[in-house]
Amino acid sequence: MVSVRSITNTPSSLTPNDLPWIIEHNEERCTLCGQCAAVCPVSTLKLAYMRKRMPHLVLSATERGSAYKTFVGIRQSTEIGKRCIGCGSCSLVCPNEAIQPVQNPGRDRFRFVNNQLGEPAKRGGRRNVPGASLLDRIIFDRISMLTDPALDAGRHEFSCNTLLGRVLPPEEYVRRKLAGEWIPPVREIFPFVIGSMSFGALSPNMWLGLLQGVAYCNEVLGIPVVMATGEGGCPPWVLRSPFLKYIILQIASGYFGWDEIIRAIPEMQCDPAAIEIKYGQGAKPGDGGLLMWFKVSKLIARLRGVPEGVDLPSPPVHQTLYSIEESVMKMIQTMSMAWNFRVPVYPKISGSTSAKSVLNNLVRNPYAGALMIDGIDGGTGAAYNISMDATGHPIAANVRECYLDLCAQGKQNEIPIFAAGGVGKNGNVTQNGMALIMLGASGVHMGKFIMQSAAGCLGTESNRCNVCNIGLCPKGITSQNPKLYRRLDPDQVAQRVAETFMSIRTEMKKIMAPLGRSQSLPIGMSDALGIDDKDVAERLNIRYVC
Amino acid sequence: MCRLAMKTASEPFSPFSVLQAMEAMQEGYDGSGLGLLLRGLKFADYKYNAADPILSGIAHSETALVRLDHIMDKAGFTLKYDHEYDVKKEMIEAQDRHKYVLRVYKKPAAWGKLSVQQVEHELMLNRLALRADGEAHGNDLTAFSLWPDVVMIKEVGWPLDIGLALGLDSGRITSRICMAQGRQNTNYGINLYACHPFFIQGVATMTNGENTAFIPIKDWLTGRAYPGYIGYQSDSEVFAHILHYVTKQLKLPLEAYKHVITPLKNEELAIHPQGDFLRGLRDACRRLIIDGPNAVIGTLPDETSMLVMDAKKMRPATVGGKPGEWAIASEMCGVDAMIPDRDRSKDFQPMREHTVIIPPDRQELQIWSQFDQLPIHQAA
Numbered sequence: 065m066v067s068v069r070s071i072t073n074t075p076s077s078l079t080p081n082d083l084p085w086i087i088e089h090n091e092e093r094c095t096l097c098g099q100c101a102a103v104c105p106v107s108t109l110k111l112a113y114m115r116k117r118m119p120h121l122v123l124s125a126t127e128r129g130s131a132y133k134t135f136v137g138i139r140q141s142t143e144i145g146k147r148c149i150g151c152g153s154c155s156l157v158c159p160n161e162a163i164q165p166v167q168n169p170g171r172d173r174f175r176f177v178n179n180q181l182g183e184p185a186k187r188g189g190r191r192n193v194p195g196a197s198l199l200d201r202i203i204f205d206r207i208s209m210l211t212d213p214a215l216d217a218g219r220h221e222f223s224c225n226t227l228l229g230r231v232l233p234p235e236e237y238v239r240r241k242l243a244g245e246w247i248p249p250v251r252e253i254f255p256f257v258i259g260s261m262s263f264g265a266l267s268p269n270m271w272l273g274l275l276q277g278v279a280y281c282n283e284v285l286g287i288p289v290v291m292a293t294g295e296g297g298c299p300p301w302v303l304r305s306p307f308l309k310y311i312i313l314q315i316a317s318g319y320f321g322w323d324e325i326i327r328a329i330p331e332m333q334c335d336p337a338a339i340e341i342k343y344g345q346g347a348k349p350g351d352g353g354l355l356m357w358f359k360v361s362k363l364i365a366r367l368r369g370v371p372e373g374v375d376l377p378s379p380p381v382h383q384t385l386y387s388i389e390e391s392v393m394k395m396i397q398t399m400s401m402a403w404n405f406r407v408p409v410y411p412k413i414s415g416s417t418s419a420k421s422v423l424n425n426l427v428r429n430p431y432a433g434a435l436m437i438d439g440i441d442g443g444t445g446a447a448y449n450i451s452m453d454a455t456g457h458p459i460a461a462n463v464r465e466c467y468l469d470l471c472a473q474g475k476q477n478e479i480p481i482f483a484a485g486g487v488g489k490n491g492n493v494t495q496n497g498m499a500l501i502m503l504g505a506s507g508v509h510m511g512k513f514i515m516q517s518a519a520g521c522l523g524t525e526s527n528r529c530n531v532c533n534i535g536l537c538p539k540g541i542t543s544q545n546p547k548l549y550r551r552l553d554p555d556q557v558a559q560r561v562a563e564t565f566m567s568i569r570t571e572m573k574k575i576m577a578p579l580g581r582s583q584s585l586p587i588g589m590s591d592a593l594g595i596d597d598k599d600v601a602e603r604l605n606i607r608y609v610c
Numbered sequence: 611m612c613r614l615a616m617k618t619a620s621e622p623f624s625p626f627s628v629l630q631a632m633e634a635m636q637e638g639y640d641g642s643g644l645g646l647l648l649r650g651l652k653f654a655d656y657k658y659n660a661a662d663p664i665l666s667g668i669a670h671s672e673t674a675l676v677r678l679d680h681i682m683d684k685a686g687f688t689l690k691y692d693h694e695y696d697v698k699k700e701m702i703e704a705q706d707r708h709k710y711v712l713r714v715y716k717k718p719a720a721w722g723k724l725s726v727q728q729v730e731h732e733l734m735l736n737r738l739a740l741r742a743d744g745e746a747h748g749n750d751l752t753a754f755s756l757w758p759d760v761v762m763i764k765e766v767g768w769p770l771d772i773g774l775a776l777g778l779d780s781g782r783i784t785s786r787i788c789m790a791q792g793r794q795n796t797n798y799g800i801n802l803y804a805c806h807p808f809f810i811q812g813v814a815t816m817t818n819g820e821n822t823a824f825i826p827i828k829d830w831l832t833g834r835a836y837p838g839y840i841g842y843q844s845d846s847e848v849f850a851h852i853l854h855y856v857t858k859q860l861k862l863p864l865e866a867y868k869h870v871i872t873p874l875k876n877e878e879l880a881i882h883p884q885g886d887f888l889r890g891l892r893d894a895c896r897r898l899i900i901d902g903p904n905a906v907i908g909t910l911p912d913e914t915s916m917l918v919m920d921a922k923k924m925r926p927a928t929v930g931g932k933p934g935e936w937a938i939a940s941e942m943c944g945v946d947a948m949i950p951d952r953d954r955s956k957d958f959q960p961m962r963e964h965t966v967i968i969p970p971d972r973q974e975l976q977i978w979s980q981f982d983q984l985p986i987h988q989a990a
Contacts, residue, residue: 084689212820212903213924220922223875227893237894239862250893252876474833477897507749580822583872583921591825 077181078142082173083093084527085150085165088473089138089544093162096136100154100163104547105536108148112139126429138163144180150528153538157534166479168524185449188532188542190489190512191347191441192453194525197486198460199496205609206592208580217573222582224572225288226255229408229433231478248433249406251337254281254289255585256497256568258561259338259484259509260314261410261440263321264355264364264376265445265532269557270519270541275302276554277518277561278310283523287565290337292509295353295378297321297367303328308336314412315399316342317352318378320368335407338433339399343382343391344414346442346459346485348451352378354552356446358535392429400431408433415439415485416459423466427475436509437462443512445542446533459485461504464604469505469589476588478508488513489525494571502589503604509598515541518560519552552591612806612818613792614927615944616907618915620651620972621937622784629773631939632792633946641768643793645805646778647814650786650913656691658714658759663687663733667711667740667753668802674750675709677743684716687735696777698827703767706750710776712761712783729813733757733834734838752802755788755809757911761785765804768792787909791816793844794834804843808850811838812911815853818940819904819925830897831855849906852898858909863985864916866891868965871900871923874980885982907938915968923962930957932971938966 080086080173087109101109118131140148148165155164208214229250229455232240240247258278272292281289295316302308303325314323314334341495344350355364355376365372385391391411399409412435413422419437427431439459444452463483470476483505487496489512497508515521519541522529532542540552579592586592594609595601601608613635615628625648632644651658665682669675682689693712721729723781737756744751761783765772769792773779791806806816817837821827824845831851833837836859839851849871856867873892879885892899902920905927909915916926917938928940930945930952935950958977960966966974 083625204943208820208822215922221875227896231893234855234860234891237890238862241890247890259733285665463702471829471833474835475831477830477894497859580820581901584823584896586823586826587897588826588829589823 076177077143078144078147078177080140081168083140083142083147084168084172084174084564085138085148086168087138087148087154088164088166090162091135091137093160094138094541095160095162097159099157100138102590103153103157103538105151105153105531105538105608106146106149106562108141108146109154110139110141111136111544130337134489144178146173147174149552150526151522151531151538152528160441186446186533187449187452187480187530188445188534189523189530190443190452190525191486192525192530193441195440197380197489197496198458199486199499200490201597202495202499202593202595202606203609204502204575204579204592205594205607206565207432207578212580215577215580217570217577220577220582222573222576224254224569224576224586225252225358226587227251227480228253228290228482228507230430230478231480233478237553241270241441246405247332248430249291249408251408252288252563253337253507254287254569255501255507255510256289256565257312257494257507258289258514259511260292260293260342260345261445261511262296262314262353262355263298263367264296264544265294265542267537267540267543267552268363269552269554273552273557274514274561275307276558279307280558280562281565282310285562285566287569289565292340295320296355296364297324299367300324300328304331304333306333308332309334311336312338312340314340314342315395316378317380317382318376320370320376320378322585323369324367325361329402335403338410339403339411340410340436341391341395341399341411343411344413344416344438345444346414346438346440346456347444348447349456350380351413351447351451352380354378354446354533356533356535359544388425391426392432396429396431410434410436412436412438415459415462417457419457419462419466420469423469423479427470427473434480434482434506435466436482436484437466438509439483439523440482441486441489451488455551456485459483459500459586461603463500463505464503468605470504471588476504482507482509484509486510488517493517494568494575497568498572498575498581499593501585501587502593503606504588504590505583506587514561514564521555612940613815613944614790614816614818614905614938615948616787616789616816616909616938617936617948618787618909618972620786620966621934622650622786624778624781624784624952625788625790626773626779628788628790628948629769629778631937631944632790633945634941634947635792635941641792643764643766643805644769644772645788645789645791645793646763646806646814647789647807647809647909648783648785649759650685650910651759651761653691653693654782656693656714658691660759662690662716663713663756664761665711665713665715665740665753665759666755666760667719667751668707669709669711670706670750670752671708672960674744674747677738677747678711678740678751679739681743682715683828685739686720687715687736688974690714690716693783696780696782696957698775698777701771701775702765704765709721710763728944733763736812738837738840757809757812760809760812760931763806764802764808764864766802780946787915789814789816789907789909800859804839806844806846808847809846810850810854813850813857813908815846815883815906815908816848817846817849817904817906818927819902819920821848821900821904823899823901824848826897827852827900835960838850846904849900849904850908853908855898864910864914864967865965865984867916867984868918868963868980869984870895870898871918878981882981887986888984893913905940912972917960917966918964919960919962921962926959928957928959929968929975930954936968936972936975
């Protein structure tokens with residue numbers, strides 16, 4: 065046995081086998097073109113000269129018993145900052161299919177040392193809980209058959225839209241209308257909303273592609289899709305364009321981008337779809353937004369009114385507020401007033417057992433336009449692992465509780481609840497969204513899904529990639545580095561957005577038709593839902609089926 | 611599937627003629643129940659004052675009948691007439707029908723100072739009290755209606771058999787309106803309250819087809835915390851309650867009912883003279899949008915009758931007749947049976963935008979379209 069000191073060994077030493085992803089390299093197929101090493105976003109790959117002994121039997125005393133062969137191979141870095149993230153960019157560029165990352169089948173040891181210098185692990189992306197989600201397991205089981213003719217998803221007309229904004233009780237509506245009084249603004253929108261992702265978190269090409277796609281959905285396909293900006297403002301030309309009506313502007317605790325927005329108000333051609341006030345998000349409740357310095361480019365700095373290349377953390381809470389009552393009084397009414405009470409204003413909160421308290425406060429305020437609840441499965445551009453993995457509340461029970469609470473008060477039509485957090489995380493976006501709608505949501509927001517569907521985000525629930533936070537997105541979706549984001553063609557993103565929403569609309573019809581519903585979105589139609597888990601069925605007040 | 615027949619005529623007629631029309635449509639139901647509503651009453655044995663409330667229901671035992679008397683006495687009602695049906699018990703499936711109640715009462719003297727609306731509210735509360743009492747005692751007392759000039763009968767069995775079993779062919783009771791429905795009990799359990807027509811404060815509707823939006827509508831109506839919005843043993847009961855809500859609570863004209871249950875599409879509202887008002891009404895009453903397939907036949911306290919379809923129009927209904935006499939049925943043969951001597955070429959099957967209204971004078975049909983101006987205050 066050799067002495068310890070002759071081996072490089074520290075408490076944080078790792079071998080490739082300790083990492084979450086291991087590079088599998090087929091030397092025989094490798095052309096040594098070097099493209100894999102060049103494209104690797106975290107520089108984990110190195111081409112390296114290697115030598116190996118070629119032993120052979122020697123009978124002569126003058127000849128040595130071993131020969132050596134030199135070859136060029138791939139080395140995988142075991143440095144923590146350069147570990148393979150499994151994105152697969154190397155496979156993408158390899159001309160000979162000679163290389164690919166393979167997930168470590170055992171539990172990696174990397175997670176135990178990923179806190180160097182006392183900084184806990186952070187990542188962008190998702191919660192990484194593989195397997196069918198609870199929403200994936202909810203099925204639609206109340207089929208109209210023989211008791212009534214089933215509908216034809218391809219032939220009948222379907223009304224798939226939902227309402228965003230405060231809806232008055234009918235008596236009050238009729239009274240105010242006859243008296244000529246103010247009626248709160250209400251938008252009719254497609255119930256699947258592109259959730260808040262900021263201009264900053266997303267690359268300019270991604271953002272532009274989304275907006276182009278959304279405009280196409282509205283103006284050509286007749287699908288009234290809206291998208292939310294996230295915190296960080298909106299490009300000045302968009303603020304002054306007719307496309308603003310497809311955009312939900314978000315204000316959060318950093319108020320980033322709002323100088324530009326306020327300045328643009330007099331020159332706006334139309335009103336925004338709505339204003340979202342972010343108090344929390346599902347992926348990192350209690351944390352504010354965080355745009356890391358890598359991503360604060362010249363353009364972002366200009367939009368947000370900050371210097372280039374500095375971290376932009378938003379405070380965990382709005383510094384000027386200490387309660388929901390104050391929030392409603394100050395922010396919702398101020399924002400409403402800024403657009404002369406023509407734009408719905410609503411808060412976004414993290415899924416939480418306290419959501420009902422917030423909701424009940426909103427119910428009592430005539431200016432609150434909705435409540436958006438973001439569950440624990442929501443994504444983010446940057447967060448501590450501990451927040452993403454273990455902080456928050458799943459969305460299904462949260463939405464259901466809030467909806468039933470509204471029903472008990474007879475107010476379920478007045479304050480729409482929007483839900484997010486894991487919608488489409490396994491690809492079943494329409495199923496997940498419609499399940500939430502039938503549990504009581506008026507609509508859903510989706511972020512990760514649209515990044516995957518429209519731009520090919522490489523993230524999966526198996527901890528793949530997840531580097532949105534460091535600006536090295538291999539697809540150019542969440543990077544401000546032109547070398548990376550030029551990989552993403554906005555026109556192609558726009559086309560994928562349109563394809564995605566066309567497909568969601570068709571799938572919605574395929575769900576609604578057998579339920580005998582076509583005239584209105586089946587919000588709260590919980591008699592159509594079933595799940596193969598008694599406890600969940602009881603908790604959600606839906607049918608247990610097996 | 612349910613079959614519907616309704617006749618309205620200036621001269622009172624026997625409900626048996628409507629049951630015969632039900633027989634003509636017999637292949638469409640399964641004998642699981644019959645509901646009858648008579649309005650504009652005339653009794654052969656009694657001179658009825660149309661302002662006096664009539665209690666309709668079933669006492670399933672002597673004790674239930676005693677309790678009924680007690681509740682009505684305590685509320686201050688005075689019994690004026692107790693109609694005895696010529697019951698042939700052997701023709702009725704159920705064995706626990708002690709007495710079919712049809713009693714005319716004099717309103718409590720204490721109500722003299724109440725407004726019309728308060729009186730209507732009190733009548734409803736008294737009916738609900740009877741119903742609650744029956745439910746608290748193993749459903750031994752069933753109260754269908756307590757309202758002036760309205761009689762309701764509900765029973766399990768084939769319509770013609772029930773009519774014969776209750777002696778409705780004798781001509782002792784006639785009425786100017788008769789609504790009848792043979793109910794197929796596919797969706798929920800057998801329950802007398804689940805038979806159509808449904809009734810609340812003089813408003814009555816009956817429906818064929820399934821109501822696929824039942825749960826969200828029921829949840830919303832229940833949330834009104836209005837005492838009469840209960841029951842829902844049938845998914846069709848909400849149609850009556852929506853009609854009540856629109857006409858009595860929102861105080862909108864009958865025509866607005868169609869705009870609430872099947873609102874126009876955006877592009878249609880954009881060119882409607884009251885599109886702005888109607889769009890807001892659609893949003894405010896969004897949870898009351900029905901999804902069919904249904905034909906809804908209704909009658910109001912002033913003897914107005916109406917017929918509307920759901921937006922997909924996947925359930926049939928025909929109206930036909932002549933001045934003074936009109937019939938609505940889910941099948942044409944039903945209309946034929948009720949009014950054979952009419953001009954069939956003038957029969958009408960409403961489209962998705964239509965509300966067929968037969969006003970109390972019964973001289974002509976009004977076919978009102980959702981695209982027409984709504985008869986409402988100019989500001990709307």
